[in-house]
Amino acid sequence: MKKLKALFSAFILALSVIGxxxxxxxxxxxxxxxxxxxxxxxxxNDASPTSxxxxxxxxxxxxxxxxxxxxxxxxxxxxxxGNPANGKTITVNMRSGCSNVDTDTIxxxxxxxxxxxxxxxxxxxxxxxxxxxGGSDTxxxxxxxxxxxxxxxxxxxxxxxxxxxxxxxxVLGDDTWSSGTATIKNQGNVLLxxxxxASDFDxxxxxxxxxxxxxxxxxxxxxxxxxxxxxxxxxxxxxGVSSVxxxxxxxxxxxxxxxxxxxxxxALVGVKSS
Amino acid sequence: MKKIISFLAMFLxxxxxxxxxxxxxxxxxLKFENALKGATTVKEIIIQNPGDKxxxxxxxxxxxxxxxxxxxxxxxxxPAKGEIKVSVKLTPPVDASNKEYASKFVVRAQGSxxxxxxGMGLLPGIDTDIIATVxxxxxxxxxxxxxxxxxxxxxxxxxxxIGFTNDGNVPAGPEVKIIISKGSEQVDVIEKTLDxxxxxxxxxxxxxxxxxxxxxxxxxxxxxxxFLNNKIIETKENVGFRILEPVKNVQSATNVEKNxxxxxxxxxxxxVIVIVGLIIFYLITKKNKK
Numbered sequence: 273m274k275k276l277k278a279l280f281s282a283f284i285l286a287l288s289v290i291g292x293x294x295x296x297x298x299x300x301x302x303x304x305x306x307x308x309x310x311x312x313x314x315x316x317n318d319a320s321p322t323s324x325x326x327x328x329x330x331x332x333x334x335x336x337x338x339x340x341x342x343x344x345x346x347x348x349x350x351x352x353x354g355n356p357a358n359g360k361t362i363t364v365n366m367r368s369g370c371s372n373v374d375t376d377t378i379x380x381x382x383x384x385x386x387x388x389x390x391x392x393x394x395x396x397x398x399x400x401x402x403x404x405x406g407g408s409d410t411x412x413x414x415x416x417x418x419x420x421x422x423x424x425x426x427x428x429x430x431x432x433x434x435x436x437x438x439x440x441x442x443v444l445g446d447d448t449w450s451s452g453t454a455t456i457k458n459q460g461n462v463l464l465x466x467x468x469x470a471s472d473f474d475x476x477x478x479x480x481x482x483x484x485x486x487x488x489x490x491x492x493x494x495x496x497x498x499x500x501x502x503x504x505x506x507x508x509x510x511x512g513v514s515s516v517x518x519x520x521x522x523x524x525x526x527x528x529x530x531x532x533x534x535x536x537x538x539a540l541v542g543v544k545s546s
Numbered sequence: 547m548k549k550i551i552s553f554l555a556m557f558l559x560x561x562x563x564x565x566x567x568x569x570x571x572x573x574x575x576l577k578f579e580n581a582l583k584g585a586t587t588v589k590e591i592i593i594q595n596p597g598d599k600x601x602x603x604x605x606x607x608x609x610x611x612x613x614x615x616x617x618x619x620x621x622x623x624x625p626a627k628g629e630i631k632v633s634v635k636l637t638p639p640v641d642a643s644n645k646e647y648a649s650k651f652v653v654r655a656q657g658s659x660x661x662x663x664x665g666m667g668l669l670p671g672i673d674t675d676i677i678a679t680v681x682x683x684x685x686x687x688x689x690x691x692x693x694x695x696x697x698x699x700x701x702x703x704x705x706x707x708i709g710f711t712n713d714g715n716v717p718a719g720p721e722v723k724i725i726i727s728k729g730s731e732q733v734d735v736i737e738k739t740l741d742x743x744x745x746x747x748x749x750x751x752x753x754x755x756x757x758x759x760x761x762x763x764x765x766x767x768x769x770x771x772x773f774l775n776n777k778i779i780e781t782k783e784n785v786g787f788r789i790l791e792p793v794k795n796v797q798s799a800t801n802v803e804k805n806x807x808x809x810x811x812x813x814x815x816x817x818v819i820v821i822v823g824l825i826i827f828y829l830i831t832k833k834n835k836k
Contacts, residue, residue, distance in 0.1 A: 312785075313692040315709070322629070323570035323596035334694055338765075338786060374697035376786070392574075413691075421672050422570025424596050431665040450566075454668075459596050462574050467673065470666065485666065521666065533664045539654060541671035544574045 309337040309344050309401040311411030312377065316397050319386060321420040324459040326385035331362055333411065335370075335401040336377040344370075346402040347380050352412065353396035357387040362397065389461050389511040392419040422460035423509075423542025425519070426450050430538075435525045445518035454519040456489070456509065456540070463545040464509040470497040473534035480529055482536060486522040494522060497538065508545055567601060569624070570594035571653055571672040576634065578678035580685050582715040584640040587745050590633045591674070593653055595624040601670075602656045605632055609649030611678055614638050621656070638680045649676040687714040690780035691748070693770050699792040700762050703754035706785075708772060710740070710749055717742040721773040722753055728766050757789045764788065 312334040319329050337343045347370060349362040363382040370380035394414050402408040430443050445454035458464050466489060470482040486494040489507050509517055519540075572592045581587050595601045601624045607615045618633040654671040691709035698704050712718050719742040726734045740751045766787055772780040 313694055315691060320572040320592050323568065323594040325596075336786065375788070375790075377696055418572050419574035420570050420572040420594075421574045421674055422568060422594060422596060423670060423672065424566060424568030425668055425670055426566035427668065428567060429665050429667045433664065435664070457568075459568060460570055460572075460574075467671075535665060535667065537667045537669060539669050539671050541654070541673055542569070543673045544675070 306343075306403065306405040306407060307338045308407030309335050309403045309409050311399050311401050311409045312336050314349075314397065314399045314411040314413040316395075316413045316415040318416040318418070320418045321386065321388040321390065321392075321422075321461050323420065323422040324388055324424065324457075326387055328383050328385055329415065330381055330383050331397055331399065331413075332379065332381040333399040333401075334373060334377055334379050335399075335409075337401075337403050338376050339403065340376055341372050341378050343403045343405075344378060344401060345404050347378070347399065349382050349397055349399045351395055352398045353414070354391065354393055354417075356384075356390045356395070358385055386417060387513075388420065388422070388459060389513065389515075390417060392417055392461050419462050419544070420460035421462055421464065421542050421544050422458070423464060423466070423540070424457045424459045425540055426455045426457070427453065430454060430521050432523050435523070437525050437527055437529055440522060440524040442520065442522045444520045447516050447518055449514065449516055454521070455516050456519055458509045458511055458515040458542075460542075461511045463511065464542050465503055465505050465507045465545045466509075467501050467503045467541040467543050468497060468538060469499060469501040470538040471499065471536050473536045475530065475532040475534045477532060478530040478534075480526045480534065484524050484526055485536065485538075487538075488520045488522075490517045494520075501539075501541070503543065505545070567597040567599065567655060567668075567670050568595070569601065569603065569653060569655060569670045569672045570596060570629075571651060571674045573674070575675045575677060576651070578636050578676070580681050580683070580715045581636055581638050581678050582684060583638050583642055583680060583682050585716065585745075586635050586637045587715065588633055588635050589746060590631050591651060592629050592631055593622070593624050593672075594629040595626055598626050600624065600626050604652075604654050604656055606652045607649055607676065608652050609676070610647050611636065611649035611676055614642075614678075615649070615676070634676075636678055638678070642680050644681050645679075647678045647680060649678075650674065651676060681715070684716045685714040686716060686718050686775040688712050688718060688720065688774050688779060690720070690772050692750075693772070693780065693782040693785065695768065695785055695787050697788040697790055698757060699790050700757050700760075701792065703756050704766075704787055704789070706753040706755070706768070706770065708740070708751045708753065708770075710743070710751060710772075712743050712745050712747055715745050717744050718774065719743060720751070720779065722751075723771045723773070724753065724755070725769045725771075726755060726766055727769075728761065728764055733760070733766065760789055762789050762791050 315332045319327050331349045346365050347367045348365050351360040362384045366380045366382045370378040373379050394416050396414050398410055398412045400410050432441050435441055449455055472482050473480050483496040483498055485497045488494040603624050604621050616635040622630050624630050651674045655669040689711050694707045710720050719740045721739045724736040743749050768785040770782045
């Protein structure tokens, strides 16, 4: 037992002696100061609405933290000016999808779907970056979302069928899209009026004037069509998810019209309401 | 019999009514602000078709700007659920008056009326506005969208990316001054005049700083100043970057030698510890025996 103790003591002593002999290491410590992240850039390109559907915008940002990319915890984006229909939040945290530009900079991008009826204006997007210590920075960019004038009609023709001379027939539209009767829809983001003109009704041997037909929108009054353009300035078809109005037409067959089929073509033109 | 013929005609007609059509044009107002007399400014409009069938559309300009505007196309097929872009070149004549001019884009669907029997075919259209303010004053203006750089391996140039948009009415390009420092020591200064771009255009310029002969693995900082027409339009300070030691795929000979040396030192240490331990053991046991 004594030998064992002696052997153990000898080794401890030897280790101490050797340790002292080679003991030229000095313990050093340093506290690295946490640097706040810096949002280097935010880029959002101008965009135009897409008739009746969404338009994707992309927010691209670069964030630097001189403590290294792993120090960056949160990168989010939101609207600070403008209130689009899909909400002000673009992304709660896009950090996981970011790629390393170098050892202390990341590049992140997020997409957002603007609705076709969102306001035409200059929107401001803010990117917020936060590191592990709670240090943060923000950066912004603006983008212009333009005005779109877009009008859709759910029928390509109005049928009056067989009519007698002197007879007046009314073909009513409705407020239901794709029901088979005439409906117009505002597919853009501006208040719309409508401009109309029509060619004369031509048969194979005879014809009569476009003014035999009348048109009205919504609950407004009928007015006679003509070859020249006329504007229904009271239409004021609002923008929105599904902003529709009925289009009603009325035709009177003039005395003297020969018995045959007559056709006309009407241009239905959307214009921004002034 | 007459009624049957009428019914058949109606049946054919109703069948042709089921699909609709539409058109969209953006922007609602195309603005040419400060259009310089004798110079050409290019913008574009987007024509959209929200319907399920392709539309052949005619595109015309009416009004007082008609003679000064050239379109890239006066007729085009707009695909179903798709869009086309039409470029609009405005060149006001040198003798035009300084004032605001207004015109319209007239976009109309073309084609037959799709009517079998008696009825009216419906073709969609859109009118939008064009407003041009004509001037004889040259305006040089622009803005910087970004100033970026990143670390790079030694031997490859450090790239500064500078995004610029020409907001004036004449071709213009920025000048850039980049002061690079390491700690408090100024290392280099880059001064460069960048290419001109046309009014309304944007470009990401690249300015390079060569790294050969520069110190590696230290943190450099750059102060970037961008001028346009001798005026500062943007400054960005402390843009940081490093010149990195290139990563090698094969372990270097130096590292192999270093590892071998470490192993030998470790081995010698162990042997010394054992020998010294045995000597001390011997001395202790000898002392105990006495």
